[in-house]
Amino acid sequence: xxxxxxxxxxxxxxxxxxxxxxxASGYPFTSFGFNWVxxxxxxxxxxxxxxxxxxxxxxxxxxxxxxxxxxxxxxxTTAYMxxxxxxxxxxxxxxxxxxxxxSDGFDIWGQGTMVTVSS
Amino acid sequence: AIRMTQSPSSLSSSTGDRVTITxxxxxxxxxxxxxxxxxxxxxxNLLIYGASTLRxxxxxxxxxxxxxxxxxxxxxxxxxxDFATYFCQQYFNHPRTFGQGxxxxxx
Numbered sequence: 279x280x281x282x283x284x285x286x287x288x289x290x291x292x293x294x295x296x297x298x299x300x301x302a303s304g305y306p307f308t309s310f311g312f313n314w315v316x317x318x319x320x321x322x323x324x325x326x327x328x329x330x331x332x333x334x335x336x337x338x339x340x341x342x343x344x345x346x347x348x349x350x351x352x353x354x355t356t357a358y359m360x361x362x363x364x365x366x367x368x369x370x371x372x373x374x375x376x377x378x379x380x381s382d383g384f385d386i387w388g389q390g391t392m393v394t395v396s397s
Numbered sequence: 398a399i400r401m402t403q404s405p406s407s408l409s410s411s412t413g414d415r416v417t418i419t420x421x422x423x424x425x426x427x428x429x430x431x432x433x434x435x436x437x438x439x440x441x442n443l444l445i446y447g448a449s450t451l452r453x454x455x456x457x458x459x460x461x462x463x464x465x466x467x468x469x470x471x472x473x474x475x476x477x478x479d480f481a482t483y484f485c486q487q488y489f490n491h492p493r494t495f496g497q498g499x500x501x502x503x504x
Binding site for chain 1: 398429431433435440441442443445446447450452484486488491492493494495496497498
């Protein structure tokens with residue numbers, strides 16, 4: 279069955295970068311784009327950006343525009359989220375979620391990756 | 398960006414109750430609206446898309462309605478496993494945006 283498996287928890291210092299991976303399996307990779315959503319402790323869901331697996335087009339939330347890069351690797355059916363210049367308020371669980379090209383919500387989510395930013 | 402406003406932010410109910418959660422968009426989004434359920438420590442789970450289409454495998458006690466700017470999620474005959482946080486989300490355009498969430502707790 280379709281599933282997304284994310285990389286493990288990370289602990290980073292302020293100013294560092296983190297790269298989270300999301301490996302897809304069980305479905306045609308290029309039929310779905312990837313969204314990245316984060317959730318700070320006890321808070322709601324915050325959309326960070328989207329990438330097309332078909333042509334690599336991206337769309338980022340303005341808040342993250344200059345700090346985040348989304349990529350995909352079709353050969354390994356993996357999506358990546360790279361967040362730079364980390365701050366303590368970037369401490370959150372980061373999720374990848376797939377979205378069909380015709381868009382009907384985010385139907386499959388990764389299990390989440392906890393990123394802790396602390397000095 | 399389209400702002401999504403949910404109400405209430407939390408509610409307490411008993412098993413067997415009917416629960417209604419509302420979501421308002423700051424501009425018209427047709428029916429490009431999804432509802433998610435999230436339990437502690439877990440990823441969100443898609444329940445409804447297209448404002449009213451129940452995802453395959455989701456319990457039929459969940460239903461959604463609305464179009465344009467005003468939407469509703471209804472849970473009929475609340476079950477113990479339904480105590481969770483619910484989020485609405487618009488996918489009319491980018492940036493995708495979520496409501497702030499509604500936590501359903503046991504009375």
